[in-house]
Amino acid sequence: MRPDSKPGGKGRPSFIEEARRRQIVDTAIKTIAALGYSATSLAEIAREAGISKGVISYHFEGKDELIEEILSRLLREPAAFIKKRVEAKTSTQDKLAAYVDANFEFAKGHRDYLLALVDLWGRRNPTQAHNRFESEAYEPSRRYLSRILENGCRAGEVAAVPAKAMASVIQASIDGVLLQWAFDPNAVDLDACCSEIRQMIAGHVAPKNDSRAAFGT
Amino acid sequence: MRPDSKPGGKGRPSFIEEARRRQIVDTAIKTIAALGYSATSLAEIAREAGISKGVISYHFEGKDELIEEILSRLLREPAAFIKKRVEAKTSTQDKLAAYVDANFEFAKGHRDYLLALVDLWGRRNPTQAHNRFESEAYEPSRRYLSRILENGCRAGEVAAVPAKAMASVIQASIDGVLLQWAFDPNAVDLDACCSEIRQMIAGHVAPKNDSRAAFGT
DNA sequence: TTGGAATCTGGCCGCATGACCAGAATATGG
DNA sequence: CCATATTCTGGTCATGCGGCCAGATTCCAA
Numbered sequence: 001m002r003p004d005s006k007p008g009g010k011g012r013p014s015f016i017e018e019a020r021r022r023q024i025v026d027t028a029i030k031t032i033a034a035l036g037y038s039a040t041s042l043a044e045i046a047r048e049a050g051i052s053k054g055v056i057s058y059h060f061e062g063k064d065e066l067i068e069e070i071l072s073r074l075l076r077e078p079a080a081f082i083k084k085r086v087e088a089k090t091s092t093q094d095k096l097a098a099y100v101d102a103n104f105e106f107a108k109g110h111r112d113y114l115l116a117l118v119d120l121w122g123r124r125n126p127t128q129a130h131n132r133f134e135s136e137a138y139e140p141s142r143r144y145l146s147r148i149l150e151n152g153c154r155a156g157e158v159a160a161v162p163a164k165a166m167a168s169v170i171q172a173s174i175d176g177v178l179l180q181w182a183f184d185p186n187a188v189d190l191d192a193c194c195s196e197i198r199q200m201i202a203g204h205v206a207p208k209n210d211s212r213a214a215f216g217t
Numbered sequence: 218m219r220p221d222s223k224p225g226g227k228g229r230p231s232f233i234e235e236a237r238r239r240q241i242v243d244t245a246i247k248t249i250a251a252l253g254y255s256a257t258s259l260a261e262i263a264r265e266a267g268i269s270k271g272v273i274s275y276h277f278e279g280k281d282e283l284i285e286e287i288l289s290r291l292l293r294e295p296a297a298f299i300k301k302r303v304e305a306k307t308s309t310q311d312k313l314a315a316y317v318d319a320n321f322e323f324a325k326g327h328r329d330y331l332l333a334l335v336d337l338w339g340r341r342n343p344t345q346a347h348n349r350f351e352s353e354a355y356e357p358s359r360r361y362l363s364r365i366l367e368n369g370c371r372a373g374e375v376a377a378v379p380a381k382a383m384a385s386v387i388q389a390s391i392d393g394v395l396l397q398w399a400f401d402p403n404a405v406d407l408d409a410c411c412s413e414i415r416q417m418i419a420g421h422v423a424p425k426n427d428s429r430a431a432f433g434t
Numbered sequence: 435t436t437g438g439a440a441t442c443t444g445g446c447c448g449c450a451t452g453a454c455c456a457g458a459a460t461a462t463g464g
Numbered sequence: 465c466c467a468t469a470t471t472c473t474g475g476t477c478a479t480g481c482g483g484c485c486a487g488a489t490t491c492c493a494a
Contacts (some may be wrong), residue, residue: 122339165409176389183351193380
């Protein structure tokens with residue numbers, strides 16, 4: 001029997017509890033990335049992790065909670081990484097460049113995350129209009145980028161562009177390239193694309209009286 | 218019993234055969250878009266279509282073949298639509314703008330396609346390195362855009378940009394925005410994003426000695 | 435050391451699915 | 465109108481899944 005540690009949230013989870021959950025989530029991400037979500041059963045995850053199937057049921061309420069935990073990891077880890085990189089910069093142009101770079105750098109080290117994320121997209125809940133990805137990935141990103149652009153505009157560092165739309169487009173170009181790369185790493189030159197995106201954004205948001213926009217370097 | 222009409226491919230499929238397959242694929246796409254792939258069983262599709270479950274098994278070899286057919290439709294229909302729009306233009310800049318516009322216009326009329334496509338991404342076959350999306354969606358798009366850029370460069374209509382990378386980025390920005398919009402149509406201003414992408418590309422690939430790049434109009 | 439709590443095992447169960455089939459219904463050509 | 469090929473129905477069946485549990489094992493405080 002399992003002690004009812006969840007509902008009240010009284011005592012912090014035990015060492016084993018935390019380690020196991022981490023291990024299971026890790027293994028699940030790798031398995032989904034390797035075999036595809038449709039081929040990833042709880043039994044398969046257990047096999048990959050070298051543990052009994054029941055352990056998963058013991059540490060997670062069910063498959064749904066496991067997926068939730070995986071999604072949390074998949075969305076929050078890169079977000080934290082990127083935020084730290086951006087906040088290290090001061091100028092708007094540097095922040096934007098850092099945002100793009102950080103996205104690509106994280107992805108390079110975590111292709112598994114991308115593949116798992118793509119597979120999990122298909123699990124959106126159709127009943128609720130606003131799904132997990134929208135509310136925890138896209139909207140926060142757009143808000144974050146919008147803020148940077150608006151502040152930069154007020155400071156006169158960037159031109160007056162429609163912030164929300166521009167935020168969508170920036171995030172889109174990054175995600176789109178990473179998606180292509182996830183499907184076939186050999187087909188996409190990640191560094192070249194990253195550089196191209198950085199230049200394109202820099203040129204597009206550059207103040208119109210700034211000659212750097214038209215004449216490179 | 219079903220006559221062995223597939224293997225040889227001798228006689229053309231009957232009228233009923235063709236109509237049923239179209240109907241089933243249509244219904245399946247709508248059902249996947251509405252309920253999500255995980256909730257879309259053959260029984261569910263049959264129910265939505267108002268036919269018996271066995272009809273699907275009769276007209277399709279199995280669920281796999283049905284999915285293949287759906288993917289074909291999902292990938293080829295927009296491609297054909299876009300190609301026609303682009304080929305109506307002559308200048309490189311017009312072709313690029315038409316490419317972007319056509320993508321958005323098609324998507325606006327077929328959000329179902331987008332949602333179904335996203336759900337089907339999770340069904341990639343992990344055994345084969347190059348999956349369906351890579352070989353039938355991304356790579357052809359990149360090739361197509363690269364060609365346009367290279368021709369435009371030779372003609373002196375656009376600057377010398379790394380064509381392959383730029384092609385990835387253009388396709389990426391479009392797909393990325395459409396993805397955000399598919400998840401939540403209210404959160405993304407499609408027209409504004411489309412316009413922003415068009416401008417950004419036009420500015421980025423504009424010949425460097427062309428003053429239009431820096432000064433609008 | 436010892437007893438109870440926490441953790442793990444391996445198997446069982448009900449359920450939903452895709453595949454399949456025998457026979458009914460319908461279309462088609464002579 | 466008839467005979468045959470085609471198409472459809474509704475049900476059965478085997479499979480694999482997630483959830484669950486009884487008992488074995490390990491941990492840890494007293």
